Amino acid sequence: MEKEKIVSIEDRIPKLKQARKKKANRRLIFYLSIFFFLIAIIVYLQSPLSHVKSIIVTGNSFYPEDEVIEQSGIAKGTNIWTINKEEIIQTLENDPLIKNAEVETKLPWTVEIHLIEHERVGYIKKENEYYPVLGNGTVLEESKIKRLSGDAPLLLSFSQEDVLVEMSKELSNLPSNILNIISEIHWTPTDKNKNDITLYMTDGFMVQSSIRNFSEKMKVYPSIASQLEPGSEGIIHIGVGAYFEPFNQEITEEEIISTDGDE
Known part of the structure; x- marks a missing residue:
């Protein structure tokens, strides 16, 4: 080896x-x-590279962009890393016109504010002028108009604020295809039920219902109206069940239409 x-x-x-x-x-x-x-x-x-140079606002219709930016407290030149998103969102959502807010930072120097505002669900009338009502019951006192455009129903006799708020919330949950065919809603309380309401529809029918669970109950309206003879005139009752009551006629069994629901 x-x-x-x-x-x-x-x-x-x-x-x-x-x-x-x-x-x-x-x-x-x-x-x-x-x-x-x-x-x-x-x-x-x-350095200035971390300072906010661009602020973008989307979803705003009630407020101009500069007012939303001022309300948020964000200013150009603010260090983008010092922005407290949660605090800004809370500030914006405390506004009665704003339903939801989101704040997004995009490097190097852009901040985006995305808003979802409460929708206009109706109008109330005061001294020959009309004021928009939002989905949370807020009345826009500064946005009065002289004539209705037909984009939302007229709310009449809602003399109690809590009732108007409850009605507005129900309307905000109503499908737009049904909301758009309601011309007027009258608050018609009785001794038995303070939530009773009477509706006048654009297709000529009247509807008697209740504020409670109104958005759910009214979903059956298109189906009921489509089953009635053209030219029929009367009241559609929508509550525990649903039935059609012709004007000046007795209700027959054939005119009763059963549906599920609660008063």
Whole structure:
């Protein structure tokens, strides 16, 4: 057998030193990279590059963009990393006209505010002028108009604010295809039920119902109206059940239409 080659310690020392040096250099580069990265972040945070330069507002119809921005408290030049989204959202949603708000930051310097406003569900009349009513019952006193456009029903005799609020919330949950064919809604309370209402529809029918669960009950209206003879005149009662009552005629069994629902 050949004699094994023996490497002396003197031959290995230079290689060990070289390996240690490479390892130390890699460690130094790693720490320097972290150091300069942190320096870059500090410089960025202190520089105009991190300041808000663009504020975009979407979904606003009641307020102009500049009023929404002012209400949010965001200003150009604000450090984008100091913006408290939750606080801004809470501030905006405290406004009675705003149903939902979202705030989004987009680097390097853009802030987007997305709004969902309460929808107009009706009008009330005061001294020959009409005021829009929102889905939360808020009356827009500063948005009065002289003539109705037919885009929402006229709400009459709603003298109690809590009743108007409840009615408005029900209308906000009503499908638009049904809301658009309601011309007038009258609050007609009785000793038995303070929630009774009478509706006048654009197709000529009257409807008697109740505010409670109104949005659910009225979903059957198109089906009921489609079953009636053209030119029929009368009242459609929608409550526990539903039936049609012709004007000046007695109700027959054939005119009773059963539906599910509660008063």
